[in-house]
Amino acid sequence: MIGYVANRLAMYITSHNNRPDVPITHIKLTIHLFLNYFLVFLTLLMFGLFFGRAPELLLSFFSFVLIRTFSGSSWHFKNDLQCYLFSSFVLILFPLINFPINQTFIFIFSILLILVFSPSSARNKNLSPKKKYGFKxxxxxxxxxxxxxxxxxxxxxxxxxxxxxxxxxxxxENRDA
Structure with a gap:
């Protein structure tokens, strides 16, 4: 559904745009990401208001989006609904978990993973080493x-x-010998 709406909006924008140098795929991807994040945002806002946890859920959401913008992700779902449901679920659940581990340890572990694996995304494969270092x-x-x-x-x-x-x-892969 999100993909369909993004495609239709991208086609409309492209047909009314005086900048042919901007590919429709970039416009579609931008709209697609915005719509997906917007739906997750609305879901978090509703849950946050209902359970009285809106400030921390919204802070977590914006932190997640900001970091993810530069670090990327290796996880991608086959369709928009799976992405939306999983994203909403973990972004509601994770901020509310009380891990029995020191927060400083979790932070250091997270930074080490970011140092080793970021930027991680299919779109980052064509980046120069200098740009990858910048994103990291x-x-x-x-x-x-x-x-x-x-x-x-x-x-x-x-x-x-x-x-x-x-x-x-x-x-x-399961390979038969």
């Missing part, structure tokens, strides 16, 4: 600023979630 540095810098600025277990948990999403877990 921005990811770490943003994570450190957010961690110390808000001193919140919800934010630390979101850092953990995003850093784990950088790890490229792959399915092993």
């Amino acid at each position: 540095l921005l990811s770490v810098l943003i994570s450190v600023i957010i961690y110390f600025a808000f001193d919140s277990s919800a934010v630390t948990n979101i850092l953990l979630l995003q850093s784990i999403s950088l790890v490229p877990f792959t399915k092993k």
